[in-house]
Amino acid sequence: MDLEEIAARLGVPVEEVERVHRLAGDRPSAPLPAKSDVPEMLERLAVRPDDAAEIMAGWPDPDSPLWTPELRWLLDRSIALVRADLGGHGWLPPGPELDRDRGPAWRHLYVYAYLALVDVAMGYHREHGVAADVSWATLADLGRNLAIDRRMDREGWPVMQSWLTLHARGGLYQLGRLQHHRGDSAISLHIPDAGPLTPEAVTASLDEARAFFPRHFPDEHYTTFACGSWLLDPQLLEYLPEDSNIVRFQRRFELEPYEAPEGLDPDVEVLRFVFRSLTTPLDRLPRDTVLRRAVVDHLEAGRHWQWRRGTFPI
Numbered sequence: 019m020d021l022e023e024i025a026a027r028l029g030v031p032v033e034e035v036e037r038v039h040r041l042a043g044d045r046p047s048a049p050l051p052a053k054s055d056v057p058e059m060l061e062r063l064a065v066r067p068d069d070a071a072e073i074m075a076g077w078p079d080p081d082s083p084l085w086t087p088e089l090r091w092l093l094d095r096s097i098a099l100v101r102a103d104l105g106g107h108g109w110l111p112p113g114p115e116l117d118r119d120r121g122p123a124w125r126h127l128y129v130y131a132y133l134a135l136v137d138v139a140m141g142y143h144r145e146h147g148v149a150a151d152v153s154w155a156t157l158a159d160l161g162r163n164l165a166i167d168r169r170m171d172r173e174g175w176p177v178m179q180s181w182l183t184l185h186a187r188g189g190l191y192q193l194g195r196l197q198h199h200r201g202d203s204a205i206s207l208h209i210p211d212a213g214p215l216t217p218e219a220v221t222a223s224l225d226e227a228r229a230f231f232p233r234h235f236p237d238e239h240y241t242t243f244a245c246g247s248w249l250l251d252p253q254l255l256e257y258l259p260e261d262s263n264i265v266r267f268q269r270r271f272e273l274e275p276y277e278a279p280e281g282l283d284p285d286v287e288v289l290r291f292v293f294r295s296l297t298t299p300l301d302r303l304p305r306d307t308v309l310r311r312a313v314v315d316h317l318e319a320g321r322h323w324q325w326r327r328g329t330f331p332i
């Protein structure tokens with residue numbers, strides 16, 4: 019099968035298949051875990067029973083009719099593509115977006131790739147002396163993302179499939195409340211959807227990172243914490259009380275001058291994180307928290323949200 023045929027069968031642009039071919043080349047893939055070990059692994063990865071059942075139902079057994087040659091090619095080369103960048107921390111789509119309604123193999127192809135990479139990531143963590151509980155807490159973002167994607171009627175996955183390659187490459191670590199993402203001179207902070215963002219939990223997580231990176235990545239020299247987020251939009255101060263967690267988080271940062279981000283619509287991102295829906299009309303969104311009322315009122319007034327970047331010294 020040539021690349022054009024693979025692309026046609028997958029229903030994706032040929033350039034995206036060429037990209038996979040170019041980045042993965044004939045580099046080594048990684049085997050999937052033994053099927054009998056997978057239920058326990060999924061539990062450790064915080065995958066909920068309904069998602070776990072789907073993943074098991076679509077398992078790429080060697081004789082599974084769900085797994086056509088082009089899907090097997092993509093799974094194998096996607097694993098190789100991500101593995102080839104082990105230790106990297108840039109944004110890395112693992113392959114083309116697939117039509118996930120075509121069946122369980124299509125729906126969870128990049129989940130199977132992630133499962134194959136768990137062992138690879140754990141090996142990388144071990145080489146850096148990272149404790150197993152940090153590894154599992156980090157990798158368990160898989161289950162959280164699958165659950166959110168389900169809440170989002172599967173609208174969330176296109177971003178998540180790329181996001182999760184950071185975890186699989188050892189590019190990001192969950193230390194307490196926050197995820198810490200390696201970079202050049204800044205550690206980027208990400209805030210998982212995991213309950214309130216109390217100042218105490220944030221401070222504890224920052225303290226953990228201050229000890230973690232010099233110990234486990236002694237060759238990397240970080241001078242700042244950074245964050246790019248809707249949470250740093252100063253317009254939120256018009257709506258949220260001074261003692262709200264978001265306001266107190268924002269106050270830690272010095273904001274960079276505003277530049278509209280490329281390839282990202284901040285209004286859509288706010289809908290993603292505040293309503294977990296990208297397509298519900300504004301007048302049908304729930305107004306049950308002060309933030310939700312603020313988001314809708316702001317957009318209804320014809321205003322826009324901002325995706326802001328800020329930093330503070332380590």
Ligand SMILES: CC(C)(COP(=O)(O)OP(=O)(O)OC[C@H]1O[C@@H](n2cnc3c(N)ncnc32)[C@H](O)[C@@H]1OP(=O)(O)O)[C@@H](O)C(=O)NCCC(=O)NCCS
Nearest residue numbers: 209210211212213214215247262263264291292307308309
């Ligand atoms: C970041 C986050 C944990 C902050 O939540 P928090 O600690 O409750 O924040 P605050 O104390 O500032 O909340 C102030 C108000 O806004 C509400 N609120 C905050 N975040 C909300 C959210 N994502 N959706 C709906 N309401 C939210 C709170 O319920 C509270 O309203 P209330 O007083 O009417 O109950 C939360 O927004 C969240 O889980 N977001 C998803 C992940 C995310 O956005 N990550 C950053 C990606 S760039």
